[in-house]
Amino acid sequence: MTEPTTPFLNDSTLVSFPSGALDAVATVRHAVALTDRYGLICDATPFHPEDHTWPDQPGDQGTVEGGGRAFEVLDSVIAAAHRSTGEVRVAGDIPVRRGDPDWSWHVLHVVADDPRALLGREVRLSVDPERRAGLSAGHTGCELVGPALNAALRDRWRKEAGLDSLGAPDFDKIAIVSSRIGLHHSVDRYRMGKSLRRKGFTADGLAEALGDLEAQVNVLLAEWVAADVPVLVRTEGPSIADVRRFSCEVGQGPVTALCGGTHVATTGELGRVVARLELADGGQELVLSTSTGGAAT
Template sequence: MAQLTTTLVTFPAGATSGSATVLAVRPLPEGAGVIVDTTPFHPLDHSWPDQPGDTGVLIAADGAEHAVADCVTGGVGPDGAFAVGTDIPVRRGDETWQWLAVHVLDGADAPAPGATVELRVDEARRAALSASHTGCHLMALALNEALADRWRKEVRTDGLGQPDFDSVAMDTSRIGLDASTDRYRLGKSLRKKGFDPEGLREALPELTEKINSRLAQWLAQDAAIRIDTPGPELTARRQWVCELPEGTVEIACGGTHLHRLGELASLTAELTLSEDGSEFVVVTTPKRG
């Protein structure tokens, strides 16, 4: 088996295809896990599983096509043990581990280590996920602005200088093909930090109108988006950068995104509050032009 190295990735710049050398093939319950030196595939992050892994095809030198049903994060620990997904006992980036994008093939058949292969991501699926992920970040900024007057204490701020409710209250974030879903906790700890949820249920229509109005204003500006990264390593700390009229915003993010806001025809958020008032949910739906 070839020496495992940290996978180099090209998806931050928007790549959806590329050639690679197979380094190893690992048996998985779902089929074969193929590890290559460089990939355009975005893998599901086991530490923060917000955006699903890419799917697509792996094409061998003889032209045989293998369906890539998923792409997940894998790692090799200091003891040489291989693990994927939630079986990895440390957070991504732990320097004692090697970090890998693992391409999950249907079935056990796979090109042998040393083979050159072509990797092609499902572009339509990637575009849908990128739209939802970009929409998720924009919603967070608009939500922070809409809730700014509910803070009674100083709290860390977002890239536009607003109290960062999204970061402070976040429970889970999931990026889907049609929408993103963000869940926030409104418990005692958030109140202690200074957030006032009083009357939030009654304010939902007004908050929704404010957020969607702001989102529409931003889309009309067709701001540029990019992913800044210090290097091609899977573990590199990447930043989503959007040049909004109010200023250039950076948000730490390991996912994929659109290149301009004008790629979206509309972006709308739907806000709900659980019956007991402990969970605040925002579903953000993008429509591409």
């Protein structure tokens, strides 16, 4: 928990990263003292923050410049401010779900030095473009590999299950326990225990079938990359609190998913996407590693 340094505005931070923005001019509205660093909040930002509820894509890094000074942004995270008290909570210390009407939502830029001299000043925010590009590629590959995996596993369901946007049982959504995006790669982990079996999924013979399943996934990924179709982030509003969705029209139909991250502009920008499947934890966990472009596979 942090104490407010100034009266807090009730409007959530406006964000431009869904459109791919890397730079913006904004006004500093708030600063907070963290354990060993500081947090800076502006009325608008191009920085993508790590989501505290599903921390898949790391926050952007870059710089904030103003008042004759430059601050290195070490990380970007979500913060929430109580509309009545001005109390600010950061990341895992946020006590409510996003959308709670008593709180506003913000991008907190983490810096090493005290930024309070910038309060009320206009600043320029600049995102590290190479890191953003690598994370965007990794996240787009991750969003595409999910439905490709669902298609490969569709015959392993013995009961009706929720479907993905392409009409296959949504193994990716039902079984996933963690997802982590890196520069040009991602790692998704799926639990295949009793709960999944009760839902109708059979893992019998999965170890022997991994090679064929991996090949099926990679055939679809190669097709989608070669098609070089647009990748869009559709938003329901301009603030960090508004819903955002990944959208990409492939040959089999629309790939859509709730997604707050950043992405490349077209599938062709990925160069290639390669997936690897392996079993862990005595066969109770399926690990899906995805690489894009020139990343190691």
